[in-house]
Amino acid sequence: MVSLKDKDILHGNQFSKKEIDAILRVASEFEKELKQKSSISLLKGKILATLFFEPSTRTRLSFETAMQRLGGGVISLGSVEGSSVAKGETLIDTVRTISQYADVIVIRHPRIGSAKEAAEASSVPVINAGDGAGQHPTQALLDLYTIRKEVGTPKGLAISLVGDMKYGRTVHALVELLSHYQVRLFLVSPDSLKMPEEITSNLKAKGLEVVETEDLMGAASQSDLIYMTRIQKERFSDLSEYEKVKGRFIINRDFLTQLKKKIIILHPLPRVDEIHPEVDTYPGAAYFRQVRNGIFVRMALLAMILGKR
Numbered sequence: 001m002v003s004l005k006d007k008d009i010l011h012g013n014q015f016s017k018k019e020i021d022a023i024l025r026v027a028s029e030f031e032k033e034l035k036q037k038s039s040i041s042l043l044k045g046k047i048l049a050t051l052f053f054e055p056s057t058r059t060r061l062s063f064e065t066a067m068q069r070l071g072g073g074v075i076s077l078g079s080v081e082g083s084s085v086a087k088g089e090t091l092i093d094t095v096r097t098i099s100q101y102a103d104v105i106v107i108r109h110p111r112i113g114s115a116k117e118a119a120e121a122s123s124v125p126v127i128n129a130g131d132g133a134g135q136h137p138t139q140a141l142l143d144l145y146t147i148r149k150e151v152g153t154p155k156g157l158a159i160s161l162v163g164d165m166k167y168g169r170t171v172h173a174l175v176e177l178l179s180h181y182q183v184r185l186f187l188v189s190p191d192s193l194k195m196p197e198e199i200t201s202n203l204k205a206k207g208l209e210v211v212e213t214e215d216l217m218g219a220a221s222q223s224d225l226i227y228m229t230r231i232q233k234e235r236f237s238d239l240s241e242y243e244k245v246k247g248r249f250i251i252n253r254d255f256l257t258q259l260k261k262k263i264i265i266l267h268p269l270p271r272v273d274e275i276h277p278e279v280d281t282y283p284g285a286a287y288f289r290q291v292r293n294g295i296f297v298r299m300a301l302l303a304m305i306l307g308k309r
Contacts (some may be wrong), residue, residue: 002018003020003307004301004305005305005306007125007305008127009127009137010126010128010137011128011173012137012176016180020144020177020303023143023301024145024297027141027145027293027296030296030299031293034295038069039069039070039071040044040070042071043070043229046070046072046103047073047074047188048073048102048104048105049077049098050064050077051095051106051107051109059138060195063127063302066103069295075098091114091117092121093121094133095126096121096122097232106127107126109132112133113131115134116128125306130239135169135172136173138153139174139196140174140177142290144174144178145293146293147225147264149293152179154183157183159183159186159227160185160220161174161186162188162249162274163188163189163228165195168232172199175203177204179208182207182210184208185208186223187210187212190214192244216249224264228249228266228274228275229274230272249274250273251279252276253276266287269287
């Protein structure tokens with residue numbers, strides 16, 4: 001029996017395939033339940049604290065929605081400027097304080113490793129909602145849930161991950177989950193934004209076929225699914241370097257016509273110019289379905305961490 005009770009969720013590589021399957025199974029159960037009723041009183045009396053030191057729309061709101069759909073409550077740090085962080089309070093002291101008020105903490109912070117620091121300081125479980133260019137494990141879980149819903153098992157799929165492989169915490173976490181399946185990966189990026197070598201080496205050591213390329217059309221024509229990502233302007237200390245690579249990979253209707261086959265398109269969002277709005281009506285454009293799936297996966301995690309599933 002799989003149990004995540006009182007566990008921190010920090011990194012994509014922490015999950016066994018059995019744990020992944022259990023999380024996605026519970027997510028599916030919650031999705032079915034919510035078709036019958038708007039909320040479930042499973043976590044009544046429990047409190048989720050959201051600590052976001054970087055901007056967020058989908059992750060923050062879907063976690064808050066998930067907790068409220070489960071009958072629990074939510075407290076928030078609010079703006080950094082309106083908290084004691086603005087007075088110079090350390091991350092560790094902030095987390096120590098918040099953990100006195102809540103049963104579980106979700107944190108996003110610009111520094112790699114910050115979620116681990118928070119988990120070590122906290123007296124309640126901590127969920128990493130993005131630690132800079134490090135990891136985003138709950139996004140990876142909802143991505144995998146979406147893949148299963150759109151095409152079935154990931155086993156044997158050819159997948160193109162496109163854009164920012166260097167700083168892209170979503171792809172860093174996703175490939176860790178995909179390493180449990182016999183997938184073929186095309187990592188499409190400018191040379192300056194290639195996947196960190198330690199990650200690609202680990203994938204290859206697990207027996208995955210990994211192809212690094214700058215040819216989006218060539219990779220997509222061999223793939224069942226495209227996972228687009230944004231070139232992240234905020235990760236560049238030198239904006240001239242960002243200008244060199246922005247807009248490098250774009251999917252539009254003309255691209256899909258040249259592709260000559262249906263393909264599933266995912267994106268963690270927000271997008272800038274890498275997916276043209278005209279693609280939104282394409283049957284394989286699953287990125288807004290992907291957004292909704294985040295509620296069910298995060299409901300599953302919260303319920304399992306708090307020992308209710």
